[in-house]
Amino acid sequence: MIKIAPSILSADFAKLGQEVKEVEAAGAELIHIDVMDGHFVPNITMGPIVVEALRPITQLPLDVHLMIENPDNYIEQFAKAGADYISVHVEACRHLHRTIQLIKSLNVKAGVVLNPHTPIESIQHILEDIDFVLFMTVNPGFGGQKFITSVVPKIEALSAIIKERGLNIEIEVDGGITAQTIGECAKAGVTMFVAGSAIYNKEDRAKALQEIKAAGEAVLQ
Numbered sequence: 034m035i036k037i038a039p040s041i042l043s044a045d046f047a048k049l050g051q052e053v054k055e056v057e058a059a060g061a062e063l064i065h066i067d068v069m070d071g072h073f074v075p076n077i078t079m080g081p082i083v084v085e086a087l088r089p090i091t092q093l094p095l096d097v098h099l100m101i102e103n104p105d106n107y108i109e110q111f112a113k114a115g116a117d118y119i120s121v122h123v124e125a126c127r128h129l130h131r132t133i134q135l136i137k138s139l140n141v142k143a144g145v146v147l148n149p150h151t152p153i154e155s156i157q158h159i160l161e162d163i164d165f166v167l168f169m170t171v172n173p174g175f176g177g178q179k180f181i182t183s184v185v186p187k188i189e190a191l192s193a194i195i196k197e198r199g200l201n202i203e204i205e206v207d208g209g210i211t212a213q214t215i216g217e218c219a220k221a222g223v224t225m226f227v228a229g230s231a232i233y234n235k236e237d238r239a240k241a242l243q244e245i246k247a248a249g250e251a252v253l254q
């Protein structure tokens with residue numbers, strides 16, 4: 034099962050609602066929303082008011098990727114705004130277990146994000162408590178960067194652990210996903226694929242999305 038989550042970071046912000054509806058009609062499974070605070074990452078993007086504005090205009094689950102310091106201070110606001118998935122960076126959480134419990138107490142799917150250099154050992158004691166793991170395949174902060182291939186063995190290692198421990202955890206990947214890079218991730222066990230520039234920077238977004246999805250499905254046949 035391949036789920037595509039277009040990242041609106043690469044969309045045209047002057048017509049965001051239309052941009053979301055376009056990828057929904059094109060067959061997207063989730064809408065990925067990148068929240069950046071200018072501290073955890075060197076960029077500033079959007080907050081809960083954008084999630085709230087998009088909630089009524091799409092049926093798709095809203096996948097909120099928090100690239101912020103002190104995420105606990107904002108999780109409730111994002112949940113109330115309509116987030117269906119919230120992921121927090123391991124590197125930004127001092128009390129990760131508490132943060133995950135907070136997300137789950139708000140009936141939102143809870144995920145942890147690992148930067149390209151962060152080892153999977155950092156989450157091995159929280160695996161029973163989370164719904165998904167998001168592997169960054171670029172350094173967080175910007176769209177349109179090159180896929181970092183050395184993350185793939187890390188994904189394979191986590192997939193093996195999930196299988197061995199019989200856990201119910203989905204794996205998401207974010208950064209540089211294209212029709213060329215999706216295959217190795219799908220093979221490694223990823224089911225949720227964020228794609229920003231590879232969809233929104235194309236003239237025909239529907240075609241781009243379907244080509245990425247087909248390339249992922251092809252390796253699973």
Ligand SMILES: O=C(CO)[C@@H](O)[C@H](O)COP(=O)(O)O
Pocket residue numbers: 040042043065067098100171172173174175176177178207208209210227228229230231
């Ligand atoms: O979280 C991030 C970047 O920090 C992403 O969600 C990007 O928006 C992905 O963009 P592409 O690499 O697909 O262009």
Ligand SMILES: [Fe+2]
Pocket residue numbers: 040065066067098207227
């Ligand atoms: Fe993201």
